[in-house]
Amino acid sequence: MRSLYAFLLRLHPRQFRERFAEEMMAIFDEARSFWLLGDVLLSLMRQWALRPQQQAVQVTVANPCGMFQILDSYHPRRSALVQGAALSAIFFCALVFAATNGARPIKFLIGSPDPRSGVLSVTRSSIEPAVPEATVRVPAPAVDPWRNFASKYFKIIYVLRALDANHDYVISADEIVAAPAALQQLDLDVDGKLTAEECGFCLGAGYVPDCRGDNGTVGDEHGHIEWSRDQVERFRAIFMAYSPVLAALDTDHDVEISASEIQNAAAALRRLDLNGDGKLLPVEIAPDSEARKILFNQR
Amino acid sequence: MRDQAAKFLPLNPATLHILLALAGEDLHGYAIMQEIARQSEGSYRLGPGTLYDNLQRLLGQGVVQERGRTGDSRRRYYRLTALGRGVLTAEIARLESVIHDAKLHLQAGRPGNA
Structure with missing residues (x-):
């Protein structure tokens, strides 16, 4: 108490x-x-x-005529003064030490996956004391195999390129909603539907789809390649079946995307969303290997 | 002096009891508390906190002064100053006047005088 x-x-x-x-x-x-x-x-x-x-602090006037007044009679302890002086000296010494050592040039690690005569050698004495100098090979950045393929895949299939507005190779939920409008932009002849050619089908640099000859063949302007009409129709069907996106849009498999199919594009695309996350990931829109082989062989 | 003492009136009960206790002799804090208890026959108890709060003020006003230490180094004795005696005298006179007036009013208010 x-x-x-x-x-x-x-x-x-x-x-x-x-x-x-x-x-x-x-x-x-x-x-x-x-x-x-x-x-x-x-x-x-x-x-x-x-x-x-x-x-209130009692003010003691040391010199009534002067400008200075003593507000407190407190004086620091002598040991505190000594301690403060010692700390100041230690801090000053540390500062001087840091300044003098900091003046030395700093060696950075420099490396390249493709070392040339112009590439500086690297000092790695802290890592390998026995080998003070060595050339560091920085591994090449990892390549995303899907991204490499997707860049070509989305370029070939105009429909995919039109749907992927932000070019991230993923058809997002917003892009699915905007699919009818995006597909209508591909309708160059304004007939309300998308042919295989409007979706990206092409047989070569000189291929003109409307240039069908009387013998039922089409060919390039140099006459180097000549396809029969049946072959072209078959290639069109293969193309429309190549991408799961095209196959999903062409619900009646008539090798073209009709006006009603364009209007129902969003619903058709959502059926490809296997994991239900609202967007179409690469794995959900990648073509199957068989169709890919066929198309690449034709190109 | 009278005018100066009048500035302190009326005194609060604690101050009045402290001045009354110091009127007889110089006392230290604990003795002041005991004297107050004796004078009021135990009906008024003053704690050290209240006592020294009032003493601090009275010392600052010059009503009470410190006499110094005696055998027990922790005890300080306090005494009334001339101003303090004047203040106490004025307060007692004021109280006597109040009592006088009160008696007159009470007598005037008796049923037999009506």
Whole structure:
């Protein structure tokens, strides 16, 4: 109880504490009454709440005619001054040490996957003390096989290129919703439907789909390649079946995407969303290997 | 002096009891508390917190002064200053006037005097 009373006394304002705490403690030691704890609590609240004017710093004027006044008689302890001086010296020495060592040139690791005479050698003394100099070969960045294929895949299939508005090789939910409008942009002859050619089908640099001869063949302008009409129709069917996206859009498998199929494109595309995440990932729109082989062989 | 003492009136009960306790002799804090308890026959108990809060103010006002320490180094004795005696005298006079007026009013209010 005495410790608690002493603690509460220590919480009083300094001016009051220094003046009366000793006497109050003496009274407590003499009276040893529990109600004194309540009294000191009340005193604590009264001193902080009702006696703010008594906490004002008493200004001692050292020189009434001068400009400087002493606000407090506090002086730092001599040990504190010594400690501060020692810390300052240590800090200064550390600063000087850092500055002098920091002036030395810093060696960076420099490497290349294709080292040439112009490529600087690398100092790796911290890693291999026995071999102070070595050439570091940085491995070539990993190539995403799907991205490499998708760049060609989306280029060949105009429908995919039109659907993938942001060119990330993923048909997002928003792009699925916007599919009818995107497909209508491919309708160059404005007949309301998309032929295989409008979807990206092409047999060569000189291939003109409307240039059918009387013998039922089509050929390039140099006459190097000549396909029969049946062959071209078969190639069109293969092309439309090549991509799961085209196959899904051409619901009646008539080798063209009709106006109604364009309007229902969003629903048709959503059927390809196998994992139900709302977008068509590469694995969901990649062509099967058989169709890919056929198309690439034709190209 | 009278005008100066009048500025302190009326005194609050704690101040009045402290000044009354110091009127007889110089006392230290605990003795002031005991004297107050004796004078009020135990009906008024003053804690050290209240006592020294009032003493701090009275010392600042020059009503009470510290006499110094005696054998027990932790005890300080306090005494009334001339101003303090004047304040106490003025307060007692004020209280006597109040009592006088109160008696007159009470007598005037008796049913037999009506």
